[in-house]
Amino acid sequence: xxxxxxxxxVLIAAGRLFGQLGVEATTMSKxxxxxxxxxxxxxxxxxxxxEVVAALVARANVVPLELIEGLVHGDGIVPLKLxxxxxxxxxxxxxxxxxxNEIHRIAGRQRDRFADYWQERALLDRRLTSLVRAGxxxxxxxxxxxxxxxxxxxASDEGTQNWFRLRPQPARRVADAVARITIGGLVAPGIDxxxxxxxx
Amino acid sequence: xxxxxxxxxVLIAAGRLFGQLGVEATTMSKxxxxxxxxxxxxxxxxxxxxEVVAALVARANVVPLELIEGLVHGDGIVPLKLxxxxxxxxxxxxxxxxxxNEIHRIAGRQRDRFADYWQERALLDRRLTSLVRAGxxxxxxxxxxxxxxxxxxxASDEGTQNWFRLRPQPARRVADAVARITIGGLVAPGIDxxxxxxxx
DNA sequence: CATGGTTTCGAGGCTGTATCGAAAGTGAAC
DNA sequence: GTTCACTTTCGATACAGCCTCGAAACCATG
Numbered sequence: 219x220x221x222x223x224x225x226x227x228v229l230i231a232a233g234r235l236f237g238q239l240g241v242e243a244t245t246m247s248k249x250x251x252x253x254x255x256x257x258x259x260x261x262x263x264x265x266x267x268x269e270v271v272a273a274l275v276a277r278a279n280v281v282p283l284e285l286i287e288g289l290v291h292g293d294g295i296v297p298l299k300l301x302x303x304x305x306x307x308x309x310x311x312x313x314x315x316x317x318x319n320e321i322h323r324i325a326g327r328q329r330d331r332f333a334d335y336w337q338e339r340a341l342l343d344r345r346l347t348s349l350v351r352a353g354x355x356x357x358x359x360x361x362x363x364x365x366x367x368x369x370x371x372x373a374s375d376e377g378t379q380n381w382f383r384l385r386p387q388p389a390r391r392v393a394d395a396v397a398r399i400t401i402g403g404l405v406a407p408g409i410d411x412x413x414x415x416x417x418x
Numbered sequence: 419x420x421x422x423x424x425x426x427x428v429l430i431a432a433g434r435l436f437g438q439l440g441v442e443a444t445t446m447s448k449x450x451x452x453x454x455x456x457x458x459x460x461x462x463x464x465x466x467x468x469e470v471v472a473a474l475v476a477r478a479n480v481v482p483l484e485l486i487e488g489l490v491h492g493d494g495i496v497p498l499k500l501x502x503x504x505x506x507x508x509x510x511x512x513x514x515x516x517x518x519n520e521i522h523r524i525a526g527r528q529r530d531r532f533a534d535y536w537q538e539r540a541l542l543d544r545r546l547t548s549l550v551r552a553g554x555x556x557x558x559x560x561x562x563x564x565x566x567x568x569x570x571x572x573a574s575d576e577g578t579q580n581w582f583r584l585r586p587q588p589a590r591r592v593a594d595a596v597a598r599i600t601i602g603g604l605v606a607p608g609i610d611x612x613x614x615x616x617x618x
Numbered sequence: 619c620a621t622g623g624t625t626t627c628g629a630g631g632c633t634g635t636a637t638c639g640a641a642a643g644t645g646a647a648c
Numbered sequence: 649g650t651t652c653a654c655t656t657t658c659g660a661t662a663c664a665g666c667c668t669c670g671a672a673a674c675c676a677t678g
Contacts (some may be wrong), residue, residue, distance in 0.1 A: 224625090240443055240527050245665060255625050261563050261667065263625095292433025319519055319580065326584060327440050360602075364593040371582050374570065374600075380519065385527060395566040401575075402603030403611070404562075411603070412560075424656090445634060456658050461636065572656095625674070635664080643656070648649100 225263050226365050227253045234279075237383075238318035239266050241271060241324060268324065272332055275321045279338045281310045286345045286382045296353030297409060301401045303346070304375060309395035311379040319376055343368055350404070367404060382399050425463050425473075427453045432470050434514035437583075440525060441471060468524065472532055475521045479538045481510045482575075486545045497551030497609060501601045501618045503546070504575060508593035511579040519576055543568055550604070559604050567604060574600050 227322060231252040235244040248259045264270050285306045289299045311318055325332035347368040353359035359367075378396050382389070394415065402411035431452040435444040446467060447457045464470050467571040485506045489499045511518055525532035553559035559567075578596050582589070594615065602611035 226470065227533065228582055240523065243527070246667085247665075257665090258628075258667080258669095259626050262627095264668070319577075320523055322580070323440065323517065327438065327443070333585030362598070363595065368597050369585075370574065370578065370599050373581055373596075374574045375577075376580065377519075377573030377575075378570065380576065381573055385569075392566065395563065396573075397569050398562070399567065399570050399600065399603035403599035403601065405461070406605075407610070410607070447634075457634090457656050458636080458638095464656095466636070537669075594640085619678105620676085623677105624649105626673080627670105629669090629671105631666105631668085633664105633666080635662100636661090637660105637662080640660105641656105641658080643673090644654080646652090646654105648651080 222244050224253065224255075228260065228263060228270065229273055229277075229315060232328075233315040235276055236271075236274070236320070241267075241320055244320045246368070248359075268328065268331060271321055271324055272277070272335070274316070274330070275318075275325060275335050278314060278318060278321070279335060279342075282307045283342050283345075284339055285310070286342065290345060292413040295414075296356065296358045297401055297405045297411070297414050298350060298418060299349060299416075300353070300371070300404065301347075301397045301411075303413050304371060304397035304400055305418065307375045308378050309389050311374070311375060312389040312392060317383060322376065329350070346371060358406055358409060360406050362404065373401055393399055424453065424455070428460065428463060428470065429473055429477075433474055433515040436471075436474070436520070436579075437514075440517075441467075441520055458584050463501060468528065468531060471521055471524055472535070475518075475525060478514060478518060478521070478598050479535060480541075481614060482507045483538055483542050483545075485510070486549070487544065490549060494558065496549060496558045497601055497605045497611070498618060499549060500553070500571070500604065501550075501597045501614050503613075504527070504571060504592040504597035504600055505590075505618065507575045508578050508596050509589050512576060512582045512589040512592060514579070517583060518579055522576065543572065546571060551603070556565050557605055562604065573601055610616070 234250055250257045250260050276303050286303055289303055325335045347364045350364040350367045398415050405411055432449055448459050450457045484567045486503055489503055525535045547564045550564040550567045582592055598615050605611055
């Protein structure tokens with residue numbers, strides 16, 4: 219119905235509907251109606267519903283990736299960088315209109331269609347892993363398996379969005395709590411997580 | 419096709435198929451075929467597909483609840499109890515044939531149909547919250563919001579199952595890592611998480 | 619206004635959900 | 649052995665949603 223780029227409008231409406239109804243319950247008819255089109259007209263812009271999902275997830279993915287790239291090249295000790303990453307990631311995830319985990323799951327079942335997603339995800343994982351590894355090396359983090367730690371960090375972030383959507387709260391507060399707990403469990407005994415938290 | 423209780427058989431097959439294909443892609447035809455029934459025969463045992471989901475989730479829910487009940491009444495300091503809870507919960511979740519988060523999400527969209535689920539979930543949350551609160555009181559945990567901490571613990575546990583299913587590993591190892599990180603971020607500065615980990 | 623590219627839609631095939639009523643199976647009572 | 653009530657199974661069918669296709673409407677440019 220409105221002006222702008224139809225693709226843009228569809229994606230915005232899709233994000234909202236996915237969040238409200240879930241992906242499964244968001245039919246192409248509802249989505250089309252939302253932007254003032256007939257159901258079959260959507261197929262002019264997207265081959266199918268999954269392509270809408272893919273387009274949406276492609277954008278959501280950019281945020282954490284840019285976040286960590288920026289942090290890696292910035293300065294500060296590793297725990298501080300990690301703290302900022304988790305806080306930023308959680309905050310961004312909680313701001314999404316839809317459930318990232320649901321999209322994540324759909325993507326997981328179709329590795330080929332969502333190849334880009336998985337590549338970026340793998341890159342994010344590598345960046346985070348090597349950041350953790352650096353921390354273990356320089357003694358600012360405990361001696362844990364960096365790959366396991368990285369996976370756990372990402373799991374916490376995404377898992378958090380799960381319940382956040384059910385029980386809304388100030389995103390920043392939640393993000394700080396998750397960051398403090400998660401990174402607090404990683405820092406070496408000598409380092410005080412509260413000091414890092416207040417510095418971040 | 420086999421002997422036993424048809425309901426039982428359907429649930430077992432459903433767990434497997436939900437895990438392999440996802441809930442959405444598991445059609446009633448496939449499910450029926452799996453147990454040697456016609457598609458419409460399933461509706462004799464279950465009103466619809468969501469009822470299969472509900473039956474499955476009802477069982478999965480029991481495990482963490484029993485786990486924490488047992489721990490609360492046992493002895494040991496709070497961090498030790500929490501460590502054991504997280505490890506047990508993660509291990510149990512990783513052992514499920516299906517993705518608990520997907521079921522979680524479906525349940526979230528239908529509060530009334532899954533009322534039992536939400537009640538048990540709320541109970542679990544209360545138990546965990548009050549355990550954390552006890553730890554904060556007696557000084558074995560840092561001064562954090564117990565509700566936020568409890569939510570974060572559960573989010574980590576469930577979020578972990580997410581990637582665990584994609585990248586299988588020894589469940590115990592993963593469970594230990596998650597417990598060490600999560601609870602490590604909660605314990606008061608004086609307490610050594612490694613000591614707790616080796617005691618658990 | 620003719621041409622060609624862009625955008626929209628209605629009709630229809632196909633698959634999956636769920637309902638319904640009929641049929642088949644089962645066992646206890648006579 | 650037949651009857652009867654109860655349980656279990658299924659085929660037919662309505663209905664909704666996904667997606668395709670071809671035709672029509674739209675629109676810029678010469």
